[in-house]
Amino acid sequence: MSAPSRATAGSDIGAAVKDALLAGVIALGLFGPLVGLRTEQNMRNEVVLELHWVTVAVIVGIVVVGRFLLRTVIWPALADRKLRDRPAAGEPGALRQTVGRFLPPAGLVFLIVYPALMLSLFGLQGSLKWVDNFGIQILIYVMLGWGLNIVVGLAGLLDLGYVAFYAVGAYAYALLATHFGLSFWLLLPLAGILAALWGIILGFPVLRLRGDYLAIVTLAFGEIIRLVLINFRELTNGSAGISSIPKVTLFGLYSFDVSAPNNFAKSFGLPMSGTHYKIFLYYLILALALLTAFVTIRLRRLPIGRAWEALREDEIACRSLGINTTITKLTAFAIGAMFGGFAGSFFAARQGFVSPESFIFMESAIIVAIVVLGGMGSLIGVAVAAVAMIGGSEMLRELTFLKAVFGNDFNPDQFRMLIFGLAMVSIMIWRPRGFVSARQPTVFLTERRAISGSLVKEGHG
């Protein structure tokens, strides 16, 4: 009884060793030239090769050991767990249900007290980084994710050019505020309307397209808008961008400009600091993001929201039932774009500077990745994905202790996007349905129940 099993185990180890060595050879072939022979410019600006064999040896070693462990330890363990968990599949566990119920209110409370928490922990200047780089940055992406979620998650229209609407909103605020001195509170809705208009203009020609084709055309539109922003120098100042965009005021009552007579800190006798403005911006983007979430939740219960979800599941059935797919698609594009426009004008006000560099395709890809990784259609999932991806990649900037390990010229910042990309691929393989894979139908018979994501075509429905 034990002899054959030991024999198979032995051949398993043998196969795993062979497999690991093969992986090592492949790694050597790929990393050998690309890492081992680094092209560098010398004094005469000629490209010469520099040898880095130690790095290659380390990488190949990691690949061999990693592959061996994967074969002998990790895969069998995963297979065991899958076997054990089989009966529970299809129904989300009780723990997850509880977490799902308590996470939103707990998260909301945390978000509201977050700036105060950071202030008490790190002081006025120390908290700046935490509120700005982490709080505001993540919330912008949460809002963009929730906005795009309406288009991708609810209506099932894959939009790879969402950043175009973000750009429209940002440039609308930047241009109108610098040329006409209009206030943020007037321009915020205007930027949203302009972006929605662009959503309709760009949405109209692509009504007949679906799936990958739609994705590529929207990508093309996004790039066209960026290229026009670069080349239409008379209006947009080209690649140099628009600078000294006015700050947001506290509803026109108090200003955050240092020189203004009604400066916020001066009026209240507080110490002068940039942190006040950042905390104000934090609550502003939090409010905008919550508005997006609120509108999404309410729209899902309206006929138009149900039409979106029906469209996502089956367009032909949808049309057969008399739903006007043109209107349905255009409203999804317009409302998604409107929130992108809001976020854009906030972005312009926060940065004080916009240039086409901020609206490259990579931004669209990141937003789509957040929506898909979060579990399309799930607001909580999108928020979790934004925290993980954006917060995680901001965290990498902070890893200065690695300098002690790898020497002083080691810069963790340059690995940021590399790790971001690797995380995208691995999360997709680990959970193709995203973080939140349970779905809650809006329409149900007698009892509301979450179902597995694999039962619906895609998204939250």
Place this chain on the structure above:
Amino acid sequence: MEIFLQQLINGVTLGSIYGLIAIGYTMVFGIIGMVNFSHGDVFMVSAFFALIFFLLFMTILGIGTPIIALLLAMILAMVLTGLLSWTIERVAYRPLRGSFRLAPLISAIGMSIVLSNFIQVAQGPRNKPVPPMVNGTIDLMERDGFAVTVSYKQIIIVLVTAVLLAAFWYVVQKTPLGRAQRACEQDRKMAALLGVNVDRTISLTFVMGASLAAVAGSMYLMYYGVVHFADGFVPGVKAFTAAVLGGIGSLPGAVLGGLLIGLIETFWSGYFSIDYKDVAAFSILAIVLIFMPQGILGRPEVEKV
């Protein structure tokens, strides 16, 4: 007339490069219905392979003739880019086959980020210029001081493209591998039932597409004499446009589309404005997809319930 001829020559050269990349898109789309988003970056990595081996041969191994060094570098780049693409397919796409529609696309976008940033980390963020590999031009005609010239580089590019396309055409049309590929394209399940190793065929499709992209990468390096880690995106999108324009899934269509995109781009820069040449390419992509989604040589897609 002279400008027209000159732009025609430049356009055909550029179009050959786009056509070679476009084949990779069209084959993968044909066989598994996926837009291989990282293909443009695979092309960029292949140009780096060619650059590294070219320098290795010229400076360290001491091969004196640039042409021979380039040819050897191109062959090595083809092999290693094929290996790279095989690995990517194995790691990032195969586990997602049969998953929901967006999963492979997101994985491919992630892979594209990984490739370009990996090259940035491993090879540095600066432009990489190479010494001119092939010099010399032939004057075809001259009138009013404007000479129409064709450079040896351009001749090499068009020749290499033509030879490789012929070889590739032979593989797809006449060999068992090509038959298996065409079978998988028509009906993967049926092909599997009839004994075609579907997984292996798909892997080899990725390898073939990547090898042709490596040829394009080497030619790109020779033609422009410089390569940069972010150079994959725009040629990638243009090659995808070419594949769509020619009719995605159709191999002659990819080459035809590549030539058309190359010609449109050079004529646009020659006669209108060089600033908006990328806008022209992207607009064509949008217009073709909206009004003629099946492309020039593609089959119309029938929507079934």
